Every structure is written in C-alpha cells, then in structure tokens.
Amino acid sequence: MRRAGMTKAAIAAELGIHPKTLQGWFRQDGVAAPPPQRSPEVLAREAARAARRAQRTGRPFPGSRGHAPELREQAAAMRRDGVGRAEIARRLEIGASTVARWFRQGGVPGNHIGRAAAAEGVRRTVAERWAHQDAEQVRWGEAVGQLTDREVLLVGAALYWAEGAKAKPWRRSQKVVFINSDVTMIQVFLRYLALVGVSRADITCWVSIHESADVAAATAAWRRDVGEDLAFNAPQLKRHNASPHRHNTGVDYRGCLAIYVRRGAALYRRLAGTWQGVAEQCRTARSPVV
Secondary structure, three states: OOOOOOOHHHHHHHHOOOHHHHHHHHHHHOOOOOOOOOOHHHHHHHHHHHHHHHHOOOOOOOOOOOOOHHHHHHHHHHHHOOOOHHHHHHHHOOOHHHHHHHHHHHOOOOOOOOHHHHHHHHHHHHHHHHHHHHHHHHHHHHOOOOOOHHHHHHHHHHHHHHHEOOOEOOEOOOOEEEEEOOHHHHHHHHHHHHHOOOOHHHEEEEEEEEOOOOHHHHHHHHHHHHOOOOEEOOOEEEOOOOOOOOOOOOOOOOOEEEEEEOOOHHHHHHHHHHHHHHHHHHHHOOOOOO
16 A cells, blocks of 8 residues: 555545554665656656756856856956955855855865965955945934934933842832943933033042052043043952953053932932933834835
8 A cells, every 4th residue: 555655644544544653664674755756747847947947148157146157257367366255255245155266166276375464365355344334334324414303312311220229129219310431421421411400519439449440540530521620439349269250451451430419309300201211212203114
C-alpha cells in the first residue's frame, strides 16, 4: 500500500491501527516513502520558469542582482591595480560583500595589496561613513529652529521626569533635585528654571564623582559650564572600584552635577502636572497616518 503511493494516515485508517505503530513497522523494514508526484501543471510552471531564466541577459552570473558584466570587470581591474575591496565598493557604489563574491568566483587575488593598504582603505571608508552620519545629525539639529517658551517648558518637564528625583508612594517628598552627566541637559534644565522664575540664588549644585577622579578639576569644569554665581556644596564622592567595568574614566571624566532648588515643592507639582498633561495628550491623541 505504501509502495502504491498511499499515505501513512490512509494506510493506518484502512488497517485500523495507530499511525505511530505503522511508522515503526516502516522504520524496521526499511520501507521508504514513494517519490513525490507532481501534477502536470506544476511541471509545466517549473519548465516555463527555467526557460525565462535562461533567456535573461542582465544576470550573467548567480547573485549579480542585475549588475552589468562591465562593472564586474572594472572591479577586477581596480583590484589588480592595488585598490582595496572596501575602496572598490565605495567607488562603484555597490556592497562590499558583492565585490568579495565577484573576486571569489573569478579567482581574483585577495591579499596582494598588503594588510596595511587594505586596513587604510577600511579606515577611510569608515571615516567617510561617520562624516556622512555626523552631517545628517547636524541637519536634524538645524531643523529644530527657534524654540518657544512653551516648548522649553515641555522639554524641561520631560527632562526632569526622566532624570529628576520623584515622589514615591512610600516617600511623599516634593524636592526638586535634577542630576545628570550631560552638560547640555544640565543647561537646558537651568534654562527651564529661569523661564519659570526660579532665582539663581535658590539653586544649589554639587558634583557627584568617583573618589579616584580629579575632583577639583571636575568641579571647576562644571562651574564654567553653569556659571560661577551658582552655589556649590561639597562634592559627593563614590567609592573607587579597583576593577571597574565602566569607560567614563580618564582626564575627561567629571562625574555628574546635581541641581537642587530650595523651597521647590510648588515647582515640583508644576513639573509633575506638566508631565502628566504631556503623557495624557500622547495617550489619547490619534497617531498620524503615514
């Protein structure tokens, strides 16, 4: 029955046995499944597809993705002239993996230019890629334009709710304490405080930093960035770990700056309320159709 082409399920139903029992019999006796039978329609479609592939002239070899044969020959000539694969891919505006596959299929040598020249080509390509990405980032920054006071108020509330001290169900404190290591975030929050009318005399700062760092230099750097008129408390020192798994070390490391606003309970409620309003608007607003 199996050799005649019946399926195991049909045989089991015909004989009134379990399919697993039948499968065990076939495995023990070496009964193989019959070759799949394809309908004439399927065979006709496969033949037509093969005929169309044979007539294509734009794909001279598998995986060419329509690249002209002249482009492949140009890449091989550049390689023989000592140009690295990364540089060839950049000049011809194709993928580096495509170039590597061409060379592998065509038997083009891969290392005769030397490791130093190849590494230089890679470094140049990476540097150009980073330059392009940096230029794109600059364009997005310029697209922001002039911020209104309302936008600064919303941004300041969002920054605080992300990085500032918040009341907890077990601690209903309403202190305004903002701490961050990014000087731009510190400056934006100071701009927010000035916009809501907080006097700089009501602001106290302190540096939070590891005890192994140059605390005096870090404090001086933060003073230059936020203004010499702000009051600074003694720095909070973190215990030094002899084998740290962090990368923010060295001469440029200057820890975090904390900003505390005296008599800030009303300001805290304003920050919390503003953020709740922003979150509610985002929750209920309909997403734009792209």
